[in-house]
Amino acid sequence: MAIDLSSRLGGDNAIFSLEMSEAEMAERWPWLATQPLxxxxxxxKSGIEPTLILRLAKQLKAWAPYAVLTHHIGPMFYGCIAARLAGVPVIAHVEHDVxxxxxxxxxxxxxxxxxxxHPxxxxxxxxxxxxxxxxxPSSQVSVIRNAVDTERFSPSDRTAARARLGLPQDARIVGAAGRLEDVKGQDVLLEAMAQVPDALLVLAGDGSKRGALEAQAARLGLADRVIFLGYRSDMETVYPAFDLAVLPSRNEGLPLSVLEAQACDIPMVATDxxxxxxxxxxxxxxxxxxxxPAAMAAAITDLLAHPPGxxxxxxxxxxxxxxRMVTAYRRLLTPPVS
Incomplete structure (x- = not known):
């Protein structure tokens, strides 16, 4: 989201990462090197680092931006204080979940x-x-909904999508995209899939729970029905291979994966x-x-049997x-035309 906003808003926009160096970001996400960012x-460092506020404020004074936009609780703490010290006119914070x-x-x-x-x-x-x-209560709050690139995420040929991924053409395929971590609930999805016969589960994403999820799939007798794709930066080519997608999360805000899959005309089963x-x-x-898992399995089974009209x-x-999203952020983050 930060990358897309930076490129779409216009102007000279920087993205600050508190936890990583430029080299660490390039190593983790090599595709960043191809972007004009x-x-x-x-x-x-780990833990509270008060001097980071001063480092940020110094950098912001040098940049002299009109606005600073933070994401997540740590950047709100460091970034908002630093922006106030640097005299930034507009300080805003995006809250994705509560x-x-x-x-x-x-x-x-x-x-x-x-x-x-008062961001x-x-x-x-x-x-x-x-x-x-x-x-x-002392801060202004407004709603700007997340957005999805509907040109990038759009319906495409299922046969070709499955062929690219090496997936069987005649299978019923349930997909899920997300980090393999407890909060994302793939363990619950595996329990549900044990109650959905004759369907494959494709998990896109990676994380610290991959080994545990692979072991769970084996215990449930699902080892031959669960495919771990690993991390994918090309989900627009993956979603079209699915009959439906599932978001089994324990906690969420308004996740982009839900919007992306549906933009590809893939129906969703998602937790409330x-x-x-x-x-x-x-x-x-x-x-x-x-x-x-029982309710999830029932919804998956019904959607597979009766695709929505x-x-x-x-x-x-x-x-x-x-x-719609960029217009709203541009109104908030860019100087008014004099």
Whole structure:
């Protein structure tokens, strides 16, 4: 999202990464080298690093930007204070989800920023906005929904997509995209797939739980029905291979994967967490309770047997276009024309 905004907003925009250096980013994501980006890494050490605020403020004074936009709780703490010290006119923070405010330290940071910095809080959904207005009552809160590139993510030939991935043409294929971590709930999805006979599960993504998930698939007798694709930066070529996609997360904001899959006209089964329900196409996709493999399995089985008559892409193009999102951010982040 930060990369897309940087390129679409116009002007000279830098992306600051607190935790990594430029070399670490290039090593982890080699494709970044192909992008016309101004990336600055700060190599933050583990734990609280007060001097990082001063380093950021110094860099911001040198850049003299009109606006600073932060994502996630750590960057809000360091970035908002540094931007205030540097005299940046517009300080904004994007809140993607609110489940993490169950942590006391996160609530303290938000209230500290609300008291001393008053950032403009951008919520990605109505659900997030409602929570942030209660948590940060002195800060302005507005809703700018996430967007998806509907030119990149669009319907394409299923036969060709499966051939590229080496997937069987005649199989019923359920897909899921996301980091292989507890919060993403792939373990729950595996439990559900054990109740969905004669269907393949394709997991796109990587993470610390891959080994545990592979072992779980073997215990459930699913080893020959689960394919781990690993990390993919080309999901627009992967989604079209699926009959349906699943988001089994324990916690979420408004995840892009839900919008991306539906933009490819792939129906979703997703857990009712965070703001997910706001991103599901009515009549095409299904909402199920979190941590309920039986309900998930029932929804998957029903959608496989009875594909929806409504296409989800139309919902995405109407409500989550980049044009709408960029216009809103440009209004917030760029100087008015004098």
């Amino acid at each position: 101004n990336l600055v890494g700060f190599s933050k 489940w993490h405010y169950g942590e006391r330290n996160d609530r303290r940071i938000a209230r500290l920023m609300d008291t001393f910095v 403009h809080v951008v919520a990605v959904s109505d659900t997030v906005a409602e929570a942030m207005r209660k948590l940060m 967490v965070g703001s997910v329900r706001e991103g599901l196409a009515p009549g095409a996709s299904r909402l199920v309770p979190s941590l309920d 409504t296409r989800p892409r139309a919902f995405v193009t109407e409500h989550f276009s980049w044009e």
